[in-house]
């Protein structure tokens with residue numbers, strides 16, 4: 001049976017690289033990895049908490065260094081996601097992490113942008129890009145990242161985000177970077193309400209986001225959840241990620257059913273599938289157990305996607321023909 005069509009809006013491209021490929025890329029770049037075998041990497045990917053996860057994320061994704069790596073990563077993930085039914089995805093990447101270590105902006109943005117084109121040609125998945133800054137980044141570098149993102153707008157960059165340790169810094173420090181991206185026509189898609197409380201969601205809402213990455217802590221405050229609904233802000237929810245970084249203790253206590261009952265639109269993503277040992281079908285199955293079925297997730301993905309209108313019209317047709325509920 002063909003899998004139902006899926007829209008994935010929350011996936012870090014660096015976190016999609018399966019262990020065998022990551023080891024091969026590290027080897028060809030002569031880059032150090034904190035593990036030498038697939039089994040060692042798997043052990044490395046057992047996270048004690050969110051801070052530990054970010055530490056490992058930085059240490060392992062550093063082996064991606066060249067144009068060829070970035071291009072390959074997008075194409076490989078599109079191939080994988082297509083097998084799970086993906087028709088559209090927005091890939092996150094964190095360029096400043098690499099630039100600080102000497103990689104050129106043009107290699108990073110150019111590699112991902114060319115990869116997105118190749119991904120569509122070879123695997124039929126429409127790929128758009130949403131670069132992310134880290135909450136601990138130097139604000140001047142964050143602004144440069146926003147300028148670069150805007151430059152690549154005609155090559156698939158549609159949004160701009162911020163991630164990393166949520167407790168580290170407020171968004172005010174990055175207000176200028178956010179303004180540069182917005183003035184350049186990019187949608188703002190920050191991580192918020194993942195690790196710290198609902199105050200993080202309230203803060204993000206002051207910066208007019210199109211979506212929030214995670215945002216699940218909004219479930220703790222009915223007023224905030226209602227505001228998300230009123231303003232049409234979509235959440236990009238990643239159930240396995242929340243369990244693996246231990247920001248949610250058990251699947252049964254996951255906030256998704258509360259958010260759904262409040263009417264919040266929730267798209268479903270894998271976040272960092274290779275690091276969390278998951279894939280798109282698995283996340284959709286978990287979401288269905290939590291009350292968000294494939295049609296719901298597709299509708300939320302469509303509502304939150306940052307694509308142009310012809311692409312949205314195409315995705316809407318795909319949705320209507322697959323899900324009676326959407327017609």
Ligand SMILES: O=c1[nH]cnc2c1ncn2[C@@H]1O[C@H](CO)[C@@H](O)[C@H]1O
Nearest residue numbers: 012054057094132133134163164191
């Ligand atoms: O689940 C996540 N939450 C927050 N940040 C994440 C997540 N997955 C990957 N990153 C990435 O970690 C980097 C940290 O330096 C950030 O740039 C962010 O994009």
